[in-house]
Amino acid sequence: MITAIDVIQTKRDGGELSTAQINWIIENYTSGIVADEQMSALAMAIFLNGANPREIADWTAAMIASGIRMDLSGVGRATTDKHSTGGVGDKITLPLAPLVASYGVAVPQLSGRGLGHTGGTLDKLESIPGFQVGYTEKEVAAQLRDLGAVICAASKDLAPADRKLYALRDITGTVESIPLIASSIMSKKIAEGTDSLVLDVKVGSGAFMKDFDQAKTLAETMVRLGSDHDVATTALLTDMGTPLGRAVGNALEVRESIEVLSGGGPSDVVELTVELAREMLAAAGIPDADPAEALRDGRAMDTWRAMVAAQGGDNDAVLPAARHSHEIKAERDGFVSRMDAYAVGMAGWRLGAGRSRPGEDVQAGAGVEILKTVGDRVSAGDVVYRLHTDTPERMDPAIDSIAGQWDVSDVAPQERTMILDRVR
């Protein structure tokens, strides 16, 4: 007979979990028989002692089996999706889904909410007045058939084991584990039923994996899991040492995404959007597309507006703005040579853009505008950051988070490389 204590002790002592043990623990955790305290202990044992490829494959399969598998075969288009491991200012899903869909491909973008210092796509979209993210499986399929793009919340029945476990990991210091991240992401994406998947694996201070080698192992682990389940999976390793773009926070990031869809926007956001779109389109059988063209000529914007309208959002509404702001200025002339992504993410979170417990409200207008980023020339007195919040008492903690976490130097820093590696 398998018991939770045996499973925990096996992993605690550096042993290997059997397939039967893994199936038993995931099934009984999902149904509530295994307590949160026991799963926390097991997650910490996995965090500390790791898991081998067979255990990771079994754990992922058990999490998929904990819920439904969506069937998108009736959509009538190739399906392709993207998942990011989470970063600061990472609004790429917003321009990317309509951009790829504008080529006739279906993008079933089932997304999450922010927790901790990283933002969530659903929180960003809900800053558009009226925008709805609650969809049934049938509604997802219908919008994919009609429009090609949907960005909504995953059904509660999709990998429910991950839903419970992720919330638990978030409050027990067990997020940054390759086996747990890989199985969490891939169980959801495989259960979603997409034909192909492009992973954006972030590397650097604003990412869960700070170090390149660890991020590469994570990418390889996820690509293998995808291929084992017949989801054509590739990964880009991308820089998250510096915030992405010039906006961190819900409505601020929607505004920046609309700039990108209008053919403008910060060059790093455009570059990453175009590179990920190229990968997704190639996976969907369109290898020669130039996605930058669809941003310039308005095709992607047309699909975005149709998607926002289909999801109840008001395309012409003024986006919410926070009531209070504060500027942080350069104290000397030079070049911005460092801007720590984690510090900016924490500032946004402290200003009210993120939540500290699941279910809390977020402030639509809160966040950080970056007026000068790494590589920009500044003069003393230039505004580098503008912080926004509805709650003035949140301002000082956010200022503290940024203090000392950025530098101005006499020489221009090396140009940023966004795409660090690819895994196929």
Ligand code: URA
């Ligand atoms: N995103 C997920 O969905 N799961 C993780 O574990 C980390 C990032």
